[in-house]
Amino acid sequence: MVSPVTPSSGVLAPLGLDSVRISPGFWADRDARVVIDHAWEWAERVGWIGNFRGEPRRGREFSDSEIYKLLEAMAWSGHHGFDELAQTVARAQEADGYLNTKWSGDRYADFEWGHELYCYGHLIQAGVARLRAHGEDTLTEVVRRAADHVCARFMDSGEVCGHPEIEMALVELYRATGTERYLEMARRFVERRGRPALADIELGREYFQDDVPVRQAESLRGHAVRAVYLACAQVDLAVETGDKELLRATEAQWEHALARRTYITGGIGSRHAGEAFGEDFELPPDRAYVETCAGVGSVMLAHRLLLATGDVCYADHAERVLYNVIAASPAADLRTFFYSNPLQVRTPGEVVDGVNPRAESALRAPWFSVSCCPNNLARTFASLAAYVATHDDGGVQVHHLTPAEIRHNGLTLRVETGYPWSGGVTVRVVESAGGPSRIALRVPRWADGARLDGRRVAPGYAQVEGEWQAGDEIRLDLPVEPRWTRPDPRIDAVRGCVAVERGPLVYCAEAVGDDPPLLEIEVDTSGNPVEIDSGRELEVAAHRHAAVDAAWPYGMGEQAREGEDAGSLRLMPYHRWGNRGPATMRVWLPEIPPPPLG
Amino acid sequence: MVSPVTPSSGVLAPLGLDSVRISPGFWADRDARVVIDHAWEWAERVGWIGNFRGEPRRGREFSDSEIYKLLEAMAWSGHHGFDELAQTVARAQEADGYLNTKWSGDRYADFEWGHELYCYGHLIQAGVARLRAHGEDTLTEVVRRAADHVCARFMDSGEVCGHPEIEMALVELYRATGTERYLEMARRFVERRGRPALADIELGREYFQDDVPVRQAESLRGHAVRAVYLACAQVDLAVETGDKELLRATEAQWEHALARRTYITGGIGSRHAGEAFGEDFELPPDRAYVETCAGVGSVMLAHRLLLATGDVCYADHAERVLYNVIAASPAADLRTFFYSNPLQVRTPGEVVDGVNPRAESALRAPWFSVSCCPNNLARTFASLAAYVATHDDGGVQVHHLTPAEIRHNGLTLRVETGYPWSGGVTVRVVESAGGPSRIALRVPRWADGARLDGRRVAPGYAQVEGEWQAGDEIRLDLPVEPRWTRPDPRIDAVRGCVAVERGPLVYCAEAVGDDPPLLEIEVDTSGNPVEIDSGRELEVAAHRHAAVDAAWPYGMGEQAREGEDAGSLRLMPYHRWGNRGPATMRVWLPEIPPPPLG
Structure with missing residues (x-):
């Protein structure tokens, strides 16, 4: 099956790229090939591909992994550049399987920051992608040799990589090849963590999830990308080894993080320092780090948990992240990107030419000195069809309501929808081999009042069982009227504020040029937001309360304001x-206090 | 004069340690000698003194500067350890004046991070302190040779140090010795900045104030300690060279930072990443960095601006920082310290033994891997008397209302007060050589209703002119009733919250052990806070609104709460x-919305 994740068991089984094709619409507009071409050009320009040719070493210690993410994206999308790039990588491999353009002369000297095993992880994922999408070839052989080298070197050592990634890759390589030592190596890497296995760095061992063993952790914590990558491996391992305790521990960590450490956009990472989760309810909108790659990792984790448990909440959350983090990172032309996705920007960015060394994200940049986001988006877009639907013995589940063609077990479905702009979804049976089967459509949690073929359905999965024939149709109608959303009062940073959502989308106010400053706006929530341009924009009533500048901003009594x-x-x-150019922006809007009741 | 700052001109002239003695009371309780003994023991234990003896190098690249700060503190307080430590330092100096235990074999290879010139700056300040408090000795010679080496090496280069510090030190060495090349060297270091002189690091050149020339900057910005140290040098230079433009630019930078980038405690530094100022109105209470050393630097800067301009606002602010940052860092026993001084702590700290590598500051630590705070506090406490009062041609100004004895020009004053706990201040004339003179007492900005000898006086300086005789008394009464303070509405992070102040003190709520969580408290501001224990504690009316845990913390409509x-x-x-042990804490208290008017 052509999918990044193919568990041997679980409540739901994936449908891969060979079963699902995304049709023109919101997600097809995010064309992986555009991002791949862009990233390929940049990777060459900054010398990160040249590193594999033995040119003077350029880029950070983990830059090899960017080439592997790019290769994975090329593999999923059948990109013409794959062979050339794979050959370049293959030629850099050493006789014993070792492969790293940075550390060749000084192997495994720095597990905290060296990223060698992390790089192998992405190499292995690229190889697995190629194997599944195309079959055995050069890269498969490179990957086997690299993985065998890793097993030989690390099976009985106590070491782990500061950046989790190889763990889930090895489980997937085991799934793809059946070689059990890859699973065992992954298991050991996961179980070694937190006993501890790494040095006590200034950011603390929590930074790389080495503070407590994986089964004892109560929440996702530390560096957000590392945290979700490790959690992915935990689910993969738990599924392959039948380890219910580990699965339950991972679910609990996810649940804690979702209830207390996640932004309304689905983004994670409250701190620039350490690119990390904050403490519970520490969710500042302005200093939100919300790395694009942490969004990619969240979708990967949610998908794994969905397959393992069948719980709709994971698909709900994946959708939130897809529409409000993944889709937010690239510009409309898919050639510049946000590294960080804050929920408030007070100062318009400055126009940046070329590489942006900083994850400031007041403006998108075409490339970064740590340029994981474009490549991670490329592999996500290239494999997105594999996240759309699943199957079980009874039939097919459609988790993401996007135009698509889905084939399984003799049944071909065509999903037609203008979602997320409109709430109508039609599923048309194009082919059917006969026999009874169930079609389940996800009804998102916010969709109070949804109807399936006219009858009211609750959030969760709306199912129809039937003996399908070509031409049959199912019609789901979701209410996508805009709604006001208020935060848990323990989220101090947005007290007194309200957000606006519509369907799966979070909205924001943006000011460009001479627009009035967003710092001084208050919205009137006594009425509802009004749709403009079929919901692509909304309007809300607002007051402007200009604060009077004072020499000292803390006064006795109310601060003077002009309204x-x-x-x-x-x-x-x-x-x-x-x-639209340098802008200020805010998702959370200060609310004019509502009139007293009664 | 025995003072850290002795400008050759200015509206006010300092009175040094030879003129002012602090008597038992709030500040005398902060005994520099306790901190010096503590820091001396730790500096020896962690090997930072051993570095000067040629022992295997330990500590960060700037650890020499900690020994110099300690020497400065010893110099001001006449500590018995001075000679021994100064000899140890002297023996490490090289023939050409170069002195650094880290970079001796690789001089001046890294201006961004090497801190060599920064270390000289603290060495010079220690030497100037010794010269003024004691007279020429070993350290004076070491300092001259080091400064001459710096002038020879850098007078015609384009280089500066990533961490400003040597600039103000060189101005002071010029003041102490009359050697003009030290002033010229300082001027060149200051003027070189921002053209730019340093590399474009990942944090941006703003981090070390190399983004724009000093006269063009509109605010204090970047790394907070670096920013205030550089601004100190700007004032010193402006005063010595009569550069009104530079003085005015520095005042404007201060004013901007005070109105938009300063916490209610007077603390600065909104970001852990880069230990930096944030943007305007970016003042999160929980992630406030507010480094203790930035507080030390703020007091140094405010004092310089006070001397240069005579504007009371600078003394007002120095007082705020002294009582709410400087006094907050050390524990009651002066043997553990906060590196960072946040305004909200959600999770109690864990007890730390020994060195704390992280500036987490949920609990104080006896030492840090970057242990600038204890030594910076030591030199501040040791020289604090030099900040209490000044003089001009007409008489004496008392800026800090603390028990003290002040001598100037034949007049000896004894200040008696229980401030800040009570508002009564008595100034008694102990000796007088006769002749008319003015005594001015600072009336803080919050002190609406203050009375001097029974008559109402406005904030500013309350002055009495007289021909003083022994036994004369002046009585100032300041209203120190607690007051509610509200933030500028543009400070998003504390919207809907109120703080409590009393006199110069900012108050906070603390929860220890089983106390109800502070995350769920709301205060009733319809009445006034009530004093307990003579104002050392206060009580306010409050409701507890426990939020109901939800799987997702963003709901439609009001979040469910139990009150x-x-x-x-x-x-x-x-x-x-x-x-009192591991605690949670908050300065800003969510306010129960007031009942509607009318």
Whole structure:
């Protein structure tokens, strides 16, 4: 099966790229090939491909992994560049399987920061992708040799990599090849963590999830990308080894993080320092780090948990992240990217030419000195069809309501929808081999009042069982009216504020050029937001309360303010912000206190 | 004069340690000698003194500077350890004046991070302190040779140090010795900055104030300690060279930072990443970095601006920082310290034995891997008397209302007060050589209703002119009733919250052990806070609104909450928090919305 994740057991089984094709619409507009071409050009320009040719070493210690992410994206999408790039990588491999352009002369000297095993992880994922999408070839052989080298070197050592990644890759290589030592190596890497296996760095061992053993951790914590990559491996291992305790521990960590450490966009990472989760309810909108790659990892983790448990909450969350983190990172032309996805920007960015060394994210950049986001987006877009639907013995589940063609077990379905802009979804049976089967469509948690073929259905999976024939149709109608959303009062950073959502989309206010400052706006929530342009934009009533500048900003009594009726404030989907030039932006809008009751 | 800063001109002239003695009271309780003994023992234990003896190098690249700060503290306080430590340092100096235990074999290879010139700066300040407090000795010679080496090496180069510090030190060495090349060297270091002189690091050149020339900067910015140290040098230079433009630019930078980038405690540094100022109004209470050393630097800067301009606002601010940052860092026993001084702590710290590598600051630590705070506090406490009062042609100005004896020009004053706990201040004339002179007492900005000898006086300086005779008394009464303070509405992070102040003190709520969580408290501001224990603690009416845990913390409509009347919430001065074991804490208290008017 052509899918990044193929568990041998679980409540749901994936449908891969060979079963699902995304049709023109929201996600087809995010064309992996555009991002791949862009990233390939940049990787060459900055010398990260040249490193494999023995040119003077350029880039950070983990730059090899960017080439592997790019190879994985090329593998999923059948990109013409794959062979050439794979050959370049293959030629850099040493006789014993070792492969790293940075550390060749000084192997395994720095497990905290060296990223050697992390790089193998991405190499292995690229090889697995190629094996599944195409079959055995050069890269498969490179990957086997590298993995065998890793097993020989690390099976009985106590070492782990500061950046988790190889663990889930080895499980997948085991799934793809049946070689059990890869699973055992993954298991040992996961279980070694937190006993501890790494040095006590200034950011603390929590940074790389080496503070407590994986079964004892109560939440996702530390560096957000590392945390979700490790959790992916935990699920993969738990599924392959039948380890219910580990699966339950991972679910609990996810649940804790979701309830207390996740932004309304689905983004994670509250701190720039350590690119890390914060403490419970530490969710500042302005200093939100919300790395794009942490969003990629969240979708990977949610998908694994969905397959293992069948719980709709994971698909709900994957959708939130896809629309409000993954879709927000690239510009409309897919050639510049946000590294970080904050929920408030107070100062417009400066226009950046070329590489942006900093994850400031007031403006998108075409490339970064740590340029994981473009390549991670490329492999996500290239494999996105594998996240759309699953199957079980009874039939097919459609988790993501996007135009698509889905084939399984003699049944071919065509999903037609204008979602997320409109809420109508039609599933048309194109072919059927006959026999009874169930078609289940996900009804998102916010979709109170959804109807399936006219009858009211609750959030969860709306199912129809039938003996399908070509031409049959199912019609799901989701209410995508805009709604006000208020935060848990323990999230101090957005007290007194409200957000606007519509369907799966979070909205924001953006100010460009001479627009009135967003720092001084307050919205009137007594009415509902009004749709403009078929919901692509919204309008809410607002007042502008200009604060009077004072020499000292803490006064006795109320601070002096000058108010005026601002009429209306225009909102756009968060994923579309920052496409009109340097801008300020905010998702959380200060609310005019509502009139007293009674 | 025995003072860290002795400008040759300015509206006010300092009175040094030879003119002012602090008497028992709030500040005398912060005994520099206790901190010096503690820091001396630790500096020996961690090998930072051993570095000067040629022992295997330990500590960070700037650890020499800690020994110099300690020497400066010893010099001001006449500590018995001075000679021994100065000899140890002297023996490490090389023939050409170069002195650094880290970079001796690889001089001046890294101006961004090497800190060599920064270390000289602290060495020079220690030497100047010794010269003024004691006279020429070993360290004076070491310092001259080091400064001459710096002038020879850098007078015509384009280089500067990533961490400003040597600039103000060189101005002071010029003041202490009259050697003009030290002033010229300082001027060149200051003027070179921002053209730019340093590399474009990942944090950006703003980090070390190399983004724009000093005269063009509109605010203090970047790494907070670096920013205030550089601004100190700007004032020193402006004063010595009569450069009104530079003085005015520095005042404007200060004013901007004060109005938009400073916490209510007077603390600066909104970001852990880069230990930096944030953008305007980016003032999160929980992730406030507010390094203790940035507080030390703020007091140094405020004092310089006070001397240069005579503007009371600088003394007001120095007082705020002294009581709410400087006094907050050390524990009651002066043997553990906060590196960072946040305004909200959600998770109690874990007990730390020995060196704390991280500036987490949920608990104080006796030492840090970057252990600038204890030594910076030691030199501040040891020289604090030099900040209390000044003089001009007409008489004496008392800026800090603390028990003290002040001598100037034949007049000896004894200040008696229980401030900050009570508002009464008595100034008694102990000796007078006759002739008219003015005594001015600072009336803080919050002191609406202050009285001097019974008559109402406005904030600013309350002055009395007279021909003083022994036994004369002046009585100042300041209203130190607790007050509610509200933030500028543009400070998003504390929207809907209120703080409590009393006199110069900011208060906070602290929860230890089983106390109800502070995350769920709301205060009733319809009445006033009530004093307990003569104002050392306060009580305010409060409700507890426990949020109901949800799987997802963003809901439609109001979040579900369970409320109860919590009766009262006890507040303590912020500087006293964290002395009862692991605690949570908050300065900004969510406010129950007031009832509607009319």
